[in-house]
Amino acid sequence: MIDMKDVYKRYPNGVTAASGIDIHIKQGEFVYVVGPSGAGKSTFIKMMYREEKPSSGTITIDGVNLATLRNAKVPLMRRKIGVVFQDFKLLQTLTVYENVAFALEVIEEHPKNIKKQVMETLDLVGLKHKARMLPTELSGGEQQRVSIARSIVNSPKVVIADEPTGNLDPDTSWEIMNIFDEINTRGTTVVMATHNKEIVNTIKHRVIAIEGGRIVRDEQRGDYGYES
């Protein structure tokens, strides 16, 4: 599903944030990406959805090589990938429904299918009853649910999340993690950078640890392995 071969990323300021990364993630896997701040987790994640290009090496998602993908083809590739951010990135002037529908409108889904798909997805994240509300009327956890709904509404093969519980309290973080687990159980591959030690050590999945731009550990049903 996702393949990285000898991937390096050097930023223009000279920082090497990825250094010889080799990784294979199978369809349906759930992978946590852990490591200290500045280790290169976001860079690793961003290269997977082509927010950053590697300086060298190849990254293939579902058979498409992201390193050589033309910019014009990026939107097409993003249909296969849902992305969830720490700070939600919702459109503040649009309702919950419109935020999720927007993800389908940009890929020119048939209008007839949009309502059904959006309402089914809002139901899955437990927010059907708040479809008409604005993001500012929601709690942080609810906003993250909207952003998860937006990321999965077009049934992507992979959902990539960068610290999705970073702004949330512990109880809300568990609720959000349970939603990701449910999405994964339905067959979607999940790759998630996280600092949430308790969750990583409880809901067991593969753990990839990055330090200094290198993969230093890759374990099935691994532990978080850091003090904080």
Ligand code: ADP
């Ligand atoms: P993490 O997500 O683990 O905190 P990052 O991938 O954000 O790590 O950062 C890895 C290294 O790359 C850090 O030294 C960071 O300062 C640097 N870095 C990240 N993004 C950029 C950028 N756009 N330009 C230059 N350096 C960057």
